Amino acid sequence: MPAEVLRDPLALKLSLPGEASTVIVIGDLPNPQLAADLTEGLAASIHPHGPLAKLTTVKSFTYTLRRMVRELADDGFTGSAAELTRAVLGAFWLRSHYLIEYRTRTILRAFDTRHQVLPEPVRQMVFGKNYTRPTLNGPLPPYAPAEWNRLIDLCKQEVRRLGEAQRAMIALAEGGQDPAVGGWSEVNGAWLMLRMGPVTRTEVAAHLGLTPRTFTGRHRGIERARAALFPSHKDAIPYMLLLAAWTGIVPDGLTGLQVSGIRWTGRQATLLSYTKGRTADESLVLSPRASRLLEQWLQHSALLRGHAPAELAEHVWLVTRQGRLARAAFEEYMMRGWVKAHDLRGDDGGPLRIDRRRLRTTFIAQRGQRQWSLRATVDPNHSPQVEGDHYLSAATPAQKAVVEEIARDAQSDLLRRASTPLVVDEAASAAGLPEEAGRLGLAEGALGELLSGERDVFSGACADHFAGLHGPKGQPCPARPWVCLLCPLALFAPRHLPNLLRLKAFFARQFRQMPREQFAAVFAPYARRLSAGWCPAEWCSSDLCIAPGHGAAIAQLSE
Structure with missing residues (x-):
């Protein structure tokens, strides 16, 4: 089963495509029966039975589930999902925004499809039209040239700095020895981490035969050596941003890169395979600079990858989080912290907001400007091939006949002009x-x-x-x-x-x-x-x- 409901405590066990098995705890809620029913509906919405196929999406639905239970409890509703009424649901949806209504409707539809317990008036309401509509903001504009240049220059500078710091620390560690024999120093600490991996203070204290408190009070330098040898989340950000800017890969495909998807076809040619969430597996031949960048990241994370278990070592973006190995997530709050730490500014003078979708938009816009093209698309975020496949394709025989007639007329006109x-x-x-x-x-x-x-x-x-x-x-x-x-x-x-x-x-x-x-x-x-x-x-x-x-x-x- 792709999703299973655990009862004590209430939780959801997931087995999503390309993800390790995960347990999401629902937590104690004021209406346990309604929470259990909605959790069953959420489990029925998981791929392949429903539309939810990403862990982040399931977590957002879980947040909405908890919110619905708490708000209905504040309204005085204490029954199960089968006891919901049109008045209760209508009041909740009318004061909620579009995503809350969409998620709760999806959960209730899946729950009723499996158990068929909703009253008929409520069922008609659940399977009916939404009360609210999404806010359409239009296509994302590409970054301004000055903002784009500042971002790319900063990422290149950080990549060079991180590589030099790691090589310097490795060279320093070659002259060290086991701190249990030669005593603690930053050099000996780097020597130890080259062999044991990104160890924590507790593990180093146990190796030296000291208590964590004693080690913390007497010794320093473990964090600096670990940060130089093993990349963290903030160290992976400039690599990821440069690879996105130079390849135009969609954000979900870039985050989910696997080492097995990299095929080196030459000194400066790389075939990169990735998964695009809305379509399927895709591949891309990288440019020479993108190939060199990917090779630099694999070299930077090679020490860390050598100490990782097989399920983590397969991920390209392998980092450390508080001394533990983890897969980089590139959440928005991490981007904001990275921008603030480097004082990266936009043209308006405020902090530059990094949207990975706009990186792809800018890549496509610049690619269209580098070569002669009569390209004109409905959405600048799409290539001409995508718009031709999805927006201009003929769906019926009559439409196909019209398209073919237009093509014949255009060809005849070209011949007459020639x-x-x-x-x-x-x-x-x-x-x-x-x-x-x-x-x-x-x-x-x-x-x-x-x-x-x-x-x-x-x-x-x-x-x-x-x-x-x-x-x-x-x-x-x-x-x-x-x-x-x-x-x-x-x-x-x-x-x-x-x-x-x-x-x-x-x-x-x-x-x-x-x-x-x-x-x-x-x-x-x-x-x-x-x-x-x-x-x-x-x-x-x-x-x-x-x-x-x-x-x-x-x-x-x-x-």
Whole structure:
């Protein structure tokens, strides 16, 4: 079972994916029966039966569970979950914010799905819509260039300082000896910790045959030597921040890195595998500087890893916490303490708030600026591939057909723009006129009618007005004037330019009067074609230019 409820005392035993077995104590609450029911609902919400798959998320649900029991007890409710009423739940949810309501609804839904004990009115309320709505703050902006440079420079400086301090302490410890023989000194203490690991004062006192109080009163230097030899939480922060800034890995994937997920494929190439919570296992080829940084951290933590048990040694971010081995968590309060200790300031003059999600946002923004790109995304936190997969993917056959039609139109437009218009003089036109007329399929006398203007429509000349693509054969084409701009039967000459300019003005008026969505659906393709170029030869439907001297005609019209 991924989650099991323990009764005495009330607790929740978890076995989450990628995590060691954990027991979360619920504690003594004023309504033990309601607390037990909600704990069962929380256990039913654990992966794979429910949406909760991370230890931090389960702990936040546990906090909300305790809060609900205490607040309902203050309201005078002393029954079990089966005795809840709409009035009790409604009063609690109306005074709570969105996350409290969401978590308690999730717990009650899972509990009722398993036991089916809620009264029907309460069940309809629990499975209904939320009273409150989440506050949407919009996409996270990237860090300002000055803030980003200060953060990166500080992290590089700290990485160099920590590495030099460790190497200096190791060199110092090589000249020491066992303090039980040579007496206590910082050098001998470093010698001892190289062999015993990050020992505490109590363990060193036992090794020397002294009581902890006697050792504490007489000897100093154990904390300084331990901090230099073995990385702590605050020492891992600059490494983690630099790796996040140089790779763009999501925060949960970066925190859960495993040593087995690192594959060295060369002197400066590394394949890093990690787990992204919202998707699955992913991999990334690190840049040379990110590979060197990861190698530096593994060297810095190698001494500590040699004294760690197998289940802890597998974690990349292995640190010491009060002399004990632990896995780094990188909580927000640790980041605030690190920023305060180094007096890192933002552009507003206050302490710089480090958000690991903004590190990824800044990485993506800078990557888009380093190379030429026409990238435009809905959310700057997403890559174009992510937005294409999740936001622009066609879900139904009709949507797929529309997307394919748009792609075909775009490809055809690119081909038309790539073709070079043929502009020749009168002699060349006369020599090639019969061949061009035959290629276009013009009947006898049709070319004369085109040149004389007898087959003119509003915006151009029509090769066959009774064989239009927008109406029945043999009948005059019913298409509106702007449809000719995309019709393959239309031919354009300088004499049509005044009407084309009037049509362009008509489009401008419609754009000001109509909603953008409606204009895009009705007029946008034709307006785009008309705005592609002023000279008709640049977007003529055929390679035959029936009227040379376009520049002179346009100049006359301009006058």
